[in-house]
Amino acid sequence: MNQATLHQLKVFEAAARHGSFTRAAEELFLTQPTVSMQIKQLTKSVGLPLFEQVGKRLYLTEAGRELFATCRQIFETIAQFEMKVADLKGLKQGQLRLAVITTAKYFIPRLLGPFCQLYPGIDIALQVTNHEGILERMSGNMDDLYIMSQVPEHLDVNCQPFLENPLVVLAPLNHPLAKEKNIPIQRLADEPFIMREPGSGTRRAVQKLFDEHEVVVKVKLELGSNEAIKQAIAGGLGISVLSRHTLITDGQDVTILDVEHFPIPRNWYMVYPSGKQLSIVARTYFEYLLEAAKQFADKTTSSSYFHIEENS
Template sequence: MKHTTLHQLKVFEAAARHSSFTRAAEELFLTQPTVSMQVKQLAKAVGLPLFEQIGKRLYLTDAGRELLATCREIFDRLAHFEMTVADLKGVKAGQLRLAVITTAKYVVPRLLGPFCQRYPGIDVSLQVTNHEIILERFSQNLDDLYIISQLPDNSDAIVHSFLENPLVVLAPSNHPLALQKNIPLERLTGEPFIMREPGSGTRQAVQKLFEIHGISVKVKLELGSNEAIKQAIAGGLGISVLSSHTMALEGMTSHLTILDVEGFPIERYWYVAYPSGKQLSVVARTFFDYLMDEGKQVLEETSAQSIMGLGARD
């Protein structure tokens, strides 16, 4: 292995992560034959095959799995070293790897804007995905920090709440209940509901509230995207329950309104998490402290600026 290069290890890691030479080539801006050759040379240095190919998919061999774990340790140590050196120089620089739950896409970019302006030397890798994949990435320690909307069952997780994430009832702005106050929860039983897909944190919270009160609603439509749900509501297909943050950039011309329903908003929170025992890099610790100390204030300021901008254009 003494002639193995860091470049070969990076190529192998990308191929292993994607289970594909083609996708690794696209990520690294290389040709597929180049990736294949680099992996072949690496396997020759190891003395054992690193992949086996079944159909069009690559699977790691035992040696491949061991090498992948070693690669990630090497890359983590190098990244940590680079960040430590930058910190010693008085500069916050390096890469911040974030994995965030899909609904956090309304929150995290607005938090990252001021953060990246303050620390221009920090590059951000942002993975936006569903709860299941977040947990998978968490178990493999692929990211620095994880932004989630429900507490994980994993007792090895360090979790801190940093922002309220209330769930509200959304309806078309011309809905008959739009101007009513203290709408009884039972009144929703006659309304067609648009729900997130089964298994989503939002849907679970809504179903729990309805079950407590013995209420059953008719689900007319299931959608896996908050934006799709908002469009369906605006189109008059029904009402739904979503995070109030999904309304942050709607502005004064929105076709949606929040209904004043008993039992709402449902109190929920955004959490920042990382595996227990994980040593946060300088960059990750800087962003963690920023979330805990300034996150709520930053979002309030950006929301106010958006509303003022919309008002000025109107």
């Protein structure tokens, strides 16, 4: 292995990952004969076959599997070293691609502002969508980090909770239940209900709780906007369940009802696919958000931070 080069290892890793010399060549912008030659030279250095071909398919040998795992460790270590060097050089510049769930738009911009002031060389590309939209973007590896309130179960991801995201029952200020305490959840079945659209993480969480307690609500409206739902509540069209963070913006004529089993405890998560190597910019924002969220949570513990009239 003393004669093996880093370039040969990169070619081998790509070929092993794709199970194809042709696809490795396409990824690395090399010709297929060049890939074959690099693998041949690496095989000679190792002294054992790295691939075996059965029919038209290419498989790793035992030595190949061991080398593939070693390559992953080597490249991860190199990437971490590059990040450290970039940190030492102060290269806090580039682009951050951030995709956030709809409700996160109420507080993420407040946390982005100070970050941009700290690192003016970083450009932010912010995408706001619902839960299904986030999953589509994540499957396509379109962003650096994803902010969501429900970690996908069918995708292999890394996740880090950073802020609480309680779901509360909202009603008009003059609602008959506004002054009551510990309202039975079954009482909600008597109220006209405003729901988020299908595909919303909030709707799934609410429906799960209702199903657990065999509560069937009368859905009067389905709306895809939290702002529209708050306006509909204020207009007396019904009650709804939304994240408490939707109340950070300008005041609405709504109140939080004291209903049993509410608030529904949830968290905000920073999520990215497993195996994805975060850029120095993404890693910097990741660490920044963990600290900034603590300060944000301290501010929001005071009800005065939320522009709302709560029953007392």
